[in-house]
Amino acid sequence: MRKSILLTSCIALVSSAATxxxxxxxxxxxxxxxxxxxxxxARAEAAVAAMTLDEKLxxxxxxxxxxxxxxxxxxxxxxxxxxxxxxxxxxxxxxxxFVPGVPRxxxxxxxxxxxxxxxxxxxxxxxALPSSLATAASWDPEVPRAGGxxxxxxxxxxxxxxxxxxxxxxxxxxxxxxxxxxxxxDPLLAGTMAGALIDGIQSNHIVSTMKHYAVNDQETLRTxxxxxxSAEAMRQSDLLAFEFALxxxxxxxxxxxxxxxxxxxxxxxxxxLNTVLKQxxxxxxxxxxxxxxxxxxxxxxxxxxxxxxxxxxVGDKPWFAPPAFNATLQSGAIPERRLDDMxxxxxxxxxxxxxxxxxxxxxxxxYAANAQVSQAAAEQSLVLLKNxxxxxxxxxxxxxxxxxxxxxNGVIAGGGSSDVTPVGGAVMIDQHTYLPSPxxxxxxxxxxxxxxxxxxxxxxxxxxxxxxxxxxxxxxxxQHDSEGSDGxxxxxANQDALVSAVAQANPRTVVVIESGGAVFxxxxxxVPAVLEAFYPGIRGGAAIARILTGKVNPSxxxxxxxxxxxxxxxxxxxxxxxxPDGTPAHxxxxxxxxxxxxxxxxxxxxxxxxxxHGLAYTSFAASGLTATADGRSLAARFAIRNTxxxxxxxxxxxxxxxxxxxxxGWEAPKRLGAFTKxxxxxxxxxxxxxxxxxxxxxTYEAANDRWHIRAxxxxxxxxxxxxxxxxxxxxxxxxxxxxxxxPSFRPSTKSPAQ
Ligand code: BGC
Numbered sequence: 178m179r180k181s182i183l184l185t186s187c188i189a190l191v192s193s194a195a196t197x198x199x200x201x202x203x204x205x206x207x208x209x210x211x212x213x214x215x216x217x218x219a220r221a222e223a224a225v226a227a228m229t230l231d232e233k234l235x236x237x238x239x240x241x242x243x244x245x246x247x248x249x250x251x252x253x254x255x256x257x258x259x260x261x262x263x264x265x266x267x268x269x270x271x272x273x274x275f276v277p278g279v280p281r282x283x284x285x286x287x288x289x290x291x292x293x294x295x296x297x298x299x300x301x302x303x304x305a306l307p308s309s310l311a312t313a314a315s316w317d318p319e320v321p322r323a324g325g326x327x328x329x330x331x332x333x334x335x336x337x338x339x340x341x342x343x344x345x346x347x348x349x350x351x352x353x354x355x356x357x358x359x360x361x362x363d364p365l366l367a368g369t370m371a372g373a374l375i376d377g378i379q380s381n382h383i384v385s386t387m388k389h390y391a392v393n394d395q396e397t398l399r400t401x402x403x404x405x406x407s408a409e410a411m412r413q414s415d416l417l418a419f420e421f422a423l424x425x426x427x428x429x430x431x432x433x434x435x436x437x438x439x440x441x442x443x444x445x446x447x448x449x450l451n452t453v454l455k456q457x458x459x460x461x462x463x464x465x466x467x468x469x470x471x472x473x474x475x476x477x478x479x480x481x482x483x484x485x486x487x488x489x490x491v492g493d494k495p496w497f498a499p500p501a502f503n504a505t506l507q508s509g510a511i512p513e514r515r516l517d518d519m520x521x522x523x524x525x526x527x528x529x530x531x532x533x534x535x536x537x538x539x540x541x542x543x544y545a546a547n548a549q550v551s552q553a554a555a556e557q558s559l560v561l562l563k564n565x566x567x568x569x570x571x572x573x574x575x576x577x578x579x580x581x582x583x584x585x586n587g588v589i590a591g592g593g594s595s596d597v598t599p600v601g602g603a604v605m606i607d608q609h610t611y612l613p614s615p616x617x618x619x620x621x622x623x624x625x626x627x628x629x630x631x632x633x634x635x636x637x638x639x640x641x642x643x644x645x646x647x648x649x650x651x652x653x654x655x656q657h658d659s660e661g662s663d664g665x666x667x668x669x670a671n672q673d674a675l676v677s678a679v680a681q682a683n684p685r686t687v688v689v690i691e692s693g694g695a696v697f698x699x700x701x702x703x704v705p706a707v708l709e710a711f712y713p714g715i716r717g718g719a720a721i722a723r724i725l726t727g728k729v730n731p732s733x734x735x736x737x738x739x740x741x742x743x744x745x746x747x748x749x750x751x752x753x754x755x756x757p758d759g760t761p762a763h764x765x766x767x768x769x770x771x772x773x774x775x776x777x778x779x780x781x782x783x784x785x786x787x788x789x790h791g792l793a794y795t796s797f798a799a800s801g802l803t804a805t806a807d808g809r810s811l812a813a814r815f816a817i818r819n820t821x822x823x824x825x826x827x828x829x830x831x832x833x834x835x836x837x838x839x840x841x842g843w844e845a846p847k848r849l850g851a852f853t854k855x856x857x858x859x860x861x862x863x864x865x866x867x868x869x870x871x872x873x874x875x876t877y878e879a880a881n882d883r884w885h886i887r888a889x890x891x892x893x894x895x896x897x898x899x900x901x902x903x904x905x906x907x908x909x910x911x912x913x914x915x916x917x918x919x920p921s922f923r924p925s926t927k928s929p930a931q
Pocket of ligand 1: 467
C-alpha cells in the first residue's frame, strides 16, 4: 500500500483570481445592457450588437488550464499574441478552463471549473460534498440545493464563475465509472436532484452546466462509441432526466458529450442540440463542448454547439479558434446570424445568472460551516440496506472491531474531474483519494466507553481473530470508480473474502460499503447489517458513525437498483471493452427506456436491493390513498405516519402503472410518478399531496413531437421502495395530447400544453 498525505491550507485567498473580475466599464447610460432590471434576452442582444467580430469570436473559444503553461508555444496565426497574453494573465490557475470576456463592454471572463462534489482547483482547497449519487439517495432536493449553494459560494470566493456541475446521465449501465457523478436511474429522481444542485450553485450569481448531454452512459471508449437508441426511448429516459433537470435548475450552459448518438457526435447533433434542447425545451443558454469533444467547425456550429472548450497546446484541433472560425464564416458555411446567436446565448447566461451584475470577488471561505452542510447531506443520504434483529443502532458495546477500508485514514472519493483538493488535505492510498474523515476516529468519538481496535483487513485471518474477540465487528469495504473507465460490481482486493471471514468469526458483523454505485454482496446472507455510504464526502466518517450509533436516524433510499448478479444486466458485456481508446465502436440500447427497476420489472428479476429501498430505526405507515384527475393533471393524497419510537424521515414513493401497460405503449409496468420526504416525530402523521407530471403518464410520439396519454385505468402504487408492499388506488384518465414544445422553462407540475 502506497500512502502519502497532501496537505493544503484552510484559507482560500486567491491572488490570481482577483484578475477575473471585469475591468471597470463605462457608465450604464452609455452601455444600456449593463443596467440591471431588464430581461436578460434584451441585455444580451444589446451587448452583442455592440461587439466587433473579434469580440464575438473570443467568446466562443475556450482554453484549458494547461494553456497557462503551453499556450505560448501555439503559432500566432492560430491564437494571436494579444489573446494568448490575455488568457495567460487572466486564467485562474488550477481550474479546468477559461474563456475571455469582453472587458470593454463589461462582459466578464468565464473562469470555468468542475464541481460535481466541490470546486475543483488543484491549487485551492474546497469542501467535498457526498457524491451526486449519494445525495440523490436523500430523495430530498433541498440536500443537493444546499450543497450547490456551498459549491457556488466557494466558487465565487475563489474566483470561478462557470461551474461544470450538474451531471444528469441516467445510470443505464450499472458499471459506468461515472455513475457516482450522476443522480441515479430514474428520470424524475435524477432530473430533480441534478436540477436542485444546479439551482443551488447558480443561487450565487454564477453559471452552472448540465452535463453530459446525452446518452453518455458508459466510460469505455467514451470518445468513439456510437449509441443507437430510438427517439421515443431517449425522450422517455435519458432525455427526460435532462428535461426535468433543465426545468428545475435552469442552467446557463449545457455540456455536450464525447460520444456519438445515432451516428452524430454529441457536439454536432442537430437533433439533440437544435431540435430537442433549443427548440422543444426552449433553452436560451449556451452549449459548451466537453473537453476535446469537437470534431468540426461548420457542422458543429450549425448543429448547435455554441462554445468550444479546453484548447490547450500545439496539436490540439483549433476548430473554433478565431482565424479558423472566421474563415468558415467568410466562406458562407456558417451564417453570420449563427455567430450572433452563439455569442448572445453565452452572454445571456452571464446576464441571467447575475454573473455580470455581481462580479466575482475573492473572499475568505467558512470551511467549518460548509463541512457541516456536507455532513448533514451525508446523514440524509446514507442507506441502511439491512438490519436483521435490529443490530443497529449500536447501543452499549464493550468492544468493537473496526476492520478494513482504510477506516483509520478517511473515506474514499471517486476519481477524475470531480476530484477536489479537500480541505485538510487528501490522503492518497494506492493512487486513490481518501478524504480526511476517518470513520475509526469518529466511532471512537461516538462510543467513548467502548474498546475499539482496528485491523487493516489485509489478512482475513487476523481480522477474523480480532472480530472473534469483540462484541461487534464493523467491516469497511471500498470500491474505487473513476471517470475514464468503467468498473466492476465485484469488490476488489479480496474484500469479499474478508467480509466472509469476519462474519464467520462474529455473527454480529456490520458491513459499511463506500462505493461509486452498486456492488455485489456474495456474503449478504452471512451478515445481519449493511450500510451503503457511497462516497460520503469530507465529513463522511462522522456521518457513518452517527448513523451506526443512532445519533442520526438513517433516511437514505437507493437511487439505483443493486443487481443480484451479472445475469441481470441488460448488456452482458460493456460495448468495446478491451479495445484501445478511440476505436470506433457501437452499442444498441435495445432496452430503450426500461432502465433500472423498469428493466427488473419487465424481466421479472429480483434485484439484491431494489430502487427506492432504505431502512430506518423507526417505521412509517401510509394510509388513505386517493387519486384525483381533472383531465389536465393527476394528484394523489394520503396520510403518512411515524409508527415507531424515533423521529425520522419517511420517503414516500408514488409509482404509476397503466392497467394494461403494453396497450399504453409503456416501456415497463410502472414508473416513479412523484415522491417526497417527510420528517415526523413518533406518532405524528401528515397529509401529503403529490402531483404527477403528465410526461410520466405518457409516451413520446416522435412523428408528431408530442406526448400522448392513452385513455384507460391507471393504478397508483404508494410505498417506500419500488418493490415494497404498497397502498393502491385507481383512476381513469382520458386520452390527452401534450405538445413537446415549451415556450420556455416552466414548473413541472404545470401541464406541457399550458
Ligand atoms: C469531463 C468533463 C469535465 C471536463 C473538464 C472532461 O474530461 O468529461 O466532465 O467537465 O473534462 O474538466
